[in-house]
Amino acid sequence: xxxxxxxxxxxxxxxxxxxxxxxxxxxxxxAAVAVSDVNLDTARVTADLIIKAGGKALAMxxxxxxxxxxxxxxxxxxxxxxxxxxxVNVAGMYPRTLVAEMPxxxxxxxxxxxxxxxxxxxxxxxRRMLPRRRGVILSVASGVGVRGAARGAHYAASKAGIIAFTxxxxxxxxxxxxxxxxxxxxxxxxxxxxxxxxxxxxxxxxAAGNILQPAEFANxxxxxxxxxxxxxxxxxxxxxxxxxxxxx
Numbered sequence: 001x002x003x004x005x006x007x008x009x010x011x012x013x014x015x016x017x018x019x020x021x022x023x024x025x026x027x028x029x030x031a032a033v034a035v036s037d038v039n040l041d042t043a044r045v046t047a048d049l050i051i052k053a054g055g056k057a058l059a060m061x062x063x064x065x066x067x068x069x070x071x072x073x074x075x076x077x078x079x080x081x082x083x084x085x086x087x088v089n090v091a092g093m094y095p096r097t098l099v100a101e102m103p104x105x106x107x108x109x110x111x112x113x114x115x116x117x118x119x120x121x122x123x124x125x126x127r128r129m130l131p132r133r134r135g136v137i138l139s140v141a142s143g144v145g146v147r148g149a150a151r152g153a154h155y156a157a158s159k160a161g162i163i164a165f166t167x168x169x170x171x172x173x174x175x176x177x178x179x180x181x182x183x184x185x186x187x188x189x190x191x192x193x194x195x196x197x198x199x200x201x202x203x204x205x206x207a208a209g210n211i212l213q214p215a216e217f218a219n220x221x222x223x224x225x226x227x228x229x230x231x232x233x234x235x236x237x238x239x240x241x242x243x244x245x246x247x248x
């Protein structure tokens with residue numbers, strides 16, 4: 001038996017490296033998974049991998065900055081897979097830009113996708129979970145939200161916002177049966193992490209052994225969205241958040 005047997009989970013950004021790894025691990029632990037991504041093709045790849053492994057999944061195109069998209073995602077997930085038990089907010093972006101050179105539009109895009117999406121998804125999930133007095137919400141924050149990062153002020157601000165949002169919402173959820181936490185997986189090999197790095201830099205950082213592969217943090221995700229992590233709520237679980245910013 002898996003620790004998530006009989007559960008239904010939704011994962012945003014499920015077509016990306018982290019979202020795919022987390023969705024696969026959640027499915028392996030027994031949950032049915034609704035995989036959403038702004039790119040339907042990548043979401044389908046993740047869902048197909050789950051199904052081929054014997055799990056239950058669906059793929060759906062969804063813009064995580066659109067409140068209506070979350071309602072449509074959860075409606076379909078509950079109709080086809082069962083009542084929503086778990087939401088994992090993964091969707092995000094990380095352009096590298098100096099503040100003095102940063103277009104206002106870029107700041108807004110990062111805040112919309114990284115932070116507002118967490119609010120929208122959490123709000124929609126809570127409206128379903130609270131009446132049932134059960135459910136877990138987990139969001140991907142970052143140690144950068146604690147220590148900051150040059151050329152990433154917007155990203156750092158959005159991730160710090162997720163940490164503060166998570167802690168604040170947890171206070172509203174006291175004794176509700178619903179929990180909320182966030183994670184900082186640390187530097188992880190993905191398209192987001194590779195963006196703006198030379199091949200030589202990537203090779204050197206990978207060779208140093210401090211960069212995780214996406215699946216290496218997935219067991220922590222499964223633990224946090226399962227009953228095994230009760231009574232944790234409002235926590236930021238990070239892999240060495242004070243590690244040097246070169247690894248971000």
